[in-house]
Amino acid sequence: MMSPGDPLVLAPLLVQVRASNAFSGPVTMGWSDRGWNKPFNDNVAPLPHFPPRLVDGILIERSLPLSPGRESRSALTIGEITLANEDGAFDSLLRSLAVDGRALEIRIGTIGGTYDALKILHIGTASSMRSNGDGEIKLFISDALGDVDRPIQKNLYLGTGGLEGGDDLKDKSKPLIYGRVRNAPAVLVDPTKKIYQIHDGAIYRVQAVYDGGAPLTFQEDVSDIMNAPDPAWGYYITNLEGGYIRLGQSFSNVTVDVTGDYAYGSTSLNLGRTAWRVLHERLNIVDAKLDANAFAILRAGFNDITSGIFIGTEPIKGTDFLNALFVGAGCWWGTDLKGRITVGRIEAPSDKAVTRIDARHIVDIEELPLPAEIDPAIWRVRVGYEKNWSVQTTDIPEGNSDELKAFLQQEYRYATASNDQIPIIYKNAQELTINSPFFTKAGAQAEADRLLALWGKKRYLYRITLGIMGIFLKLGQTINVTDHRFGLTAGRNALIIGQQINTDEPEVIIDVMI
Numbered sequence: 001m002m003s004p005g006d007p008l009v010l011a012p013l014l015v016q017v018r019a020s021n022a023f024s025g026p027v028t029m030g031w032s033d034r035g036w037n038k039p040f041n042d043n044v045a046p047l048p049h050f051p052p053r054l055v056d057g058i059l060i061e062r063s064l065p066l067s068p069g070r071e072s073r074s075a076l077t078i079g080e081i082t083l084a085n086e087d088g089a090f091d092s093l094l095r096s097l098a099v100d101g102r103a104l105e106i107r108i109g110t111i112g113g114t115y116d117a118l119k120i121l122h123i124g125t126a127s128s129m130r131s132n133g134d135g136e137i138k139l140f141i142s143d144a145l146g147d148v149d150r151p152i153q154k155n156l157y158l159g160t161g162g163l164e165g166g167d168d169l170k171d172k173s174k175p176l177i178y179g180r181v182r183n184a185p186a187v188l189v190d191p192t193k194k195i196y197q198i199h200d201g202a203i204y205r206v207q208a209v210y211d212g213g214a215p216l217t218f219q220e221d222v223s224d225i226m227n228a229p230d231p232a233w234g235y236y237i238t239n240l241e242g243g244y245i246r247l248g249q250s251f252s253n254v255t256v257d258v259t260g261d262y263a264y265g266s267t268s269l270n271l272g273r274t275a276w277r278v279l280h281e282r283l284n285i286v287d288a289k290l291d292a293n294a295f296a297i298l299r300a301g302f303n304d305i306t307s308g309i310f311i312g313t314e315p316i317k318g319t320d321f322l323n324a325l326f327v328g329a330g331c332w333w334g335t336d337l338k339g340r341i342t343v344g345r346i347e348a349p350s351d352k353a354v355t356r357i358d359a360r361h362i363v364d365i366e367e368l369p370l371p372a373e374i375d376p377a378i379w380r381v382r383v384g385y386e387k388n389w390s391v392q393t394t395d396i397p398e399g400n401s402d403e404l405k406a407f408l409q410q411e412y413r414y415a416t417a418s419n420d421q422i423p424i425i426y427k428n429a430q431e432l433t434i435n436s437p438f439f440t441k442a443g444a445q446a447e448a449d450r451l452l453a454l455w456g457k458k459r460y461l462y463r464i465t466l467g468i469m470g471i472f473l474k475l476g477q478t479i480n481v482t483d484h485r486f487g488l489t490a491g492r493n494a495l496i497i498g499q500q501i502n503t504d505e506p507e508v509i510i511d512v513m514i
Contacts, residue, residue: 013058013503014050014118015081016105017126017139020098027097031083033057033503038115045115055082055136057504058106060122064475064497065332066346066513067371068451069434073326074319075334075344075475077124079141086135099126099139101146108471108503121471121501123339143335147289148318152176152282153311155200157189162226163197163244165189172313174200176282177260178274179267179308180439183210183408184389186245186254187313194250195225199243204259204267209236209245212252213408214397219248255390260308271307271329271437272299272343275322279341283318291342298331298343305443307436310389328383328436329447336474344476348454349493349514353480355473356491361466363507365483368461377429378455379422384412384435385444411435415444417452426458460514462486462494470508471501481512 013033020026032050060079065072083090104126109118127140151173159170165187175187177199186196186209198206209216216236222228225239231248238245245256261268263281268274276295279285309325316324322333329345336342369375392408400408412435423429432451438444464470464481473479475496482491498511 013054013121014107014115015054015058015139016046016050016107017099018103019126020102029097039112042114042116053083055084057502057506058121059504060106060141060499060501062334062475062499063511064344064346066497067373068330068346068432068455069327069373071323071327073323073332074143074145075332075342077122077141077143077335079122081139081141082132083137083139084135085131085137090131090137094129094131094137097129099129102126104141106141119472120337121503122337124335145319145335147283147285148279148322148341150283150317151315152278152318152321153200153315154282157313161190163189163195163242166191169313173311173315175313176200176311177203177258177308178278179261179269179271179437180257180259180306181308181310181389182257182386182439183255183392184258184310185312186256188250188254189244190226193226193230194247196245196247196254196256197243198245198256198258199260201243202241202262203243204262205240206236206238206245207257207259209247209257210255211247211250212395212397213255213392213400213404215400215404216247216249252395253390253392269306269308269439270299271302271305271325271331272296274307274309275325275333275343278321279318285341289340291336291340294336294342294344298345301345302329302443305446306439307443308387308439309437325437328434329438330451332476334475337472346454346497347495349495350478351493352478353493354477355469356480356482357464357466357469358482358491359484361469362464362481362483363467364465365485366463367486368463368511370459370461373430373432374455374459375430376426376458377422378432378452379420379426379429380416380418380431381448381451381455382414382416382431382433383438383444383448383451384414384433385438385441386413387411387435387437413441413444415441415448417445417448419452419456422456460486461497462512462514463498464510464512466508466510468506468508470499470510473499473508473510475499479512481514 016030030047030050031053033054035052036050038045038048062077106121107118108121127142129139153173155174157169158164219231219235221238225244231237233248235248268277333343494512494514500509
């Protein structure tokens with residue numbers, strides 16, 4: 001607990017929501033904790049007055065997906081705001097005001113300052129607004145994920161024939177392939193001409209085409225797939241510019257080995273580049289809403305590691321796409337304080353801390369349990385790679401090589417890292433198996449080695465209560481913690497994996513991993 005003289009206690013707290021009124025259209029609304037008026041020299045403030053409606057401060061919680069196998073890789077942000085409504089001022093608004101998915105901004109600063117001088121505490125969206133029956137209104141807040149929570153496939157099949165498919169494909173999404181994939185199903189768009197689409201856009205290369213698991217022979221690449229001559233029996237032609245193939249025969253399920261998306265004359269083999277490309281080009285998220293530095297760091301971390309992902313004809317949202325891309329690579333994504341999409345990777349605390357905290361800052365500290373799947377330690381890690389996107393266990397052609405026969409029957413191959421000494425130290429040490437987007441064994445082996453180094457030792461989680469200094473710490477940062485308890489007397493570097501901000505106390509609680 002901080003004293004009444006703490007700067008945060010004296011700081012004005014402002015909330016702004018860009019809502020929609022059923023009768024008057026878009027409307028900007030704002031409230032504060034003690035009333036705030038725009039200074040005469042302020043040309044930025046969206047409203048002249050923020051009435052004192054905030055009750056009990058604002059609670060915001062953020063956390064990283066610490067467990068390697070957790071399917072949701074988003075850094076969750078949740079929170080709530082309480083508004084006074086004893087006078088019934090919000091009664092009619094609750095019936096006409098739509099706030100769900102609307103932009104929300106929280107600022108905090110010093111008395112007498114301009115709106116622009118107030119520090120941004122959170123940029124996100126409102127999720128709902130309702131009365132709690134006690135003369136108060138609850139406004140629930142979340143991440144600014146509206147731009148991401150949409151299908152990434154821009155184009156649907158029209159069902160008009162030719163390259164737009166027939167009635168069976170009408171209104172279905174066109175497929176996407178990023179990076180390098182094996183045995184991905186091709187979409188039959190023209191049965192008469194045996195034309196298949198494998199990506200909605202230009203692709204780099206088709207390494208192989210299979211008809212029921214039997215490899216076909218490449219004939220040539222053509223510029224007009226519809227009007228090109230039929231390929232010879234057992235052969236296929238490609239239209240790399242459009243993402244199509246055309247077969248001389250087709251008896252069974254047609255699948256492909258492909259290096260996919262080739263927009264702007266470059267591939268996206270890098271996991272970080274794929275994430276940026278989909279957000280930027282498929283979801284049309286502008287540069288200003290993407291944390292360019294974080295994406296650059298992520299790209300550098302996977303610079304020499306090839307990955308790949310296939311998306312079929314069912315719609316998939318950007319949120320689910322990022323989760324599927326990141327789950328086996330130890331990555332996370334979310335929004336930062338500025339509302340930008342940011343990314344990172346769960347790593348051990350770095351050697352360089354951004355700040356130091358000790359008894360002068362720590363109000364309370366307690367130990368937390370590790371997630372069950374990584375407690376007390378991991379002694380063996382298996383990472384799946386080179387995913388087979390169309391597993392085939394029957395009717396495998398006899399003429400196939402033994403290597404291809406084996407490949408077709410297994411979804412993943414595995415790279416393993418282990419340390420037999422760990423179970424000696426920790427009798428309950430566990431094994432970890434995850435499936436990754438990596439195409440090569442080298443990439444999977446690097447991740448297995450990294451995860452073993454990270455979780456092959458006992459890690460510790462602590463919840464630390466701080467004062468105002470913790471309000472602008474960021475998830476994924478490394479700080480140095482010194483305390484008389486928990487073996488921290490000499491100071492230890494710790495990774496911030498969670499944060500709770502309560503402006504009413506005021507206090508900031510951070511969860512850290514050592």
